[in-house]
Amino acid sequence: AQSVSQHNHHVILSEAASLELGCNYSYGGTVNLFWYVQYPGQHLQLLLKYFSGDPLVKGIKGFEAEFIKSKFSFNLRKPSVQWSDTAEYFCAVRGAGGYNKLIFGAGTRLAVHP
Amino acid sequence: EAQVTQNPRYLITVTGKKLTVTCSQNMNHEYMSWYRQDPGLGLRQIYYSMNVEVTDKGDVPEGYKVSRKEKRNFPLILESPSPNQTSLYFCASSTTGGTGELFFGEGSRLTVL
Numbered sequence: 001a002q003s004v005s006q007h008n009h010h011v012i013l014s015e016a017a018s019l020e021l022g023c024n025y026s027y028g029g030t031v032n033l034f035w036y037v038q039y040p041g042q043h044l045q046l047l048l049k050y051f052s053g054d055p056l057v058k059g060i061k062g063f064e065a066e067f068i069k070s071k072f073s074f075n076l077r078k079p080s081v082q083w084s085d086t087a088e089y090f091c092a093v094r095g096a097g098g099y100n101k102l103i104f105g106a107g108t109r110l111a112v113h114p
Numbered sequence: 115e116a117q118v119t120q121n122p123r124y125l126i127t128v129t130g131k132k133l134t135v136t137c138s139q140n141m142n143h144e145y146m147s148w149y150r151q152d153p154g155l156g157l158r159q160i161y162y163s164m165n166v167e168v169t170d171k172g173d174v175p176e177g178y179k180v181s182r183k184e185k186r187n188f189p190l191i192l193e194s195p196s197p198n199q200t201s202l203y204f205c206a207s208s209t210t211g212g213t214g215e216l217f218f219g220e221g222s223r224l225t226v227l
Contacts, residue, residue, distance in 0.1 A: 043204065043218040043219055101172070
């Protein structure tokens with residue numbers, strides 16, 4: 001079955017700490033991969049996406065993610081988090097080519113303390 | 115400003131009282147979709163629409179209806195709401211048949227007593 005697994009449901013960090021959020025997916029075939037962020041009380045916004053090419057993708061606000069095809073993973077990273085990064089982060093996968101449903105992970109809630 | 119607008123943002127209702135959550139986008143997107151967000155479950159798709167008069171079920175369509183009479187609007191209808199439909203609902207739209215980036219509305223928090 002197609003699915004997305006986010007390993008950590010809650011992460012607590014201090015400012016300036018490094019961040020890595022795990023995402024693994026189960027999907028046959030070529031995929032498009034996404035990370036969305038939801039700040040408290042707001043709607044989801046696209047952080048970054050991977051369609052093809054360089055597996056290291058850079059997004060907004062200093063975030064990056066690396067697609068490792070052999071591991072079916074698309075982990076999100078940031079070298080130094082800020083208090084304003086406190087949010088919920090969702091990994092999502094979709095089959096490439098034509099319409100395919102976007103499948104979301106359960107989300108990881110990140111709290112950054114000053 | 116490009117946006118997806120949902121109304122109402124917050125609603126408390128009682129079991130069985132029909133309600134409609136409206137969704138409108140101003141980006142001329144063909145594709146629109148409804149999701150519900152529940153703790154620990156992420157976002158699950160309720161219905162989607164590839165274009166006007168074309169709708170299809172997502173993962174959790176039971177208890178919901180939709181319509182797509184105009185390109186910009188995609189209302190979500192709960193004919194007889196039940197407490198298990200208490201959730202946070204998001205409308206989203208996209209270009210290119212749902213293959214592009216999804217733009218989300220602000221969300222509608224619904225409580226059914």
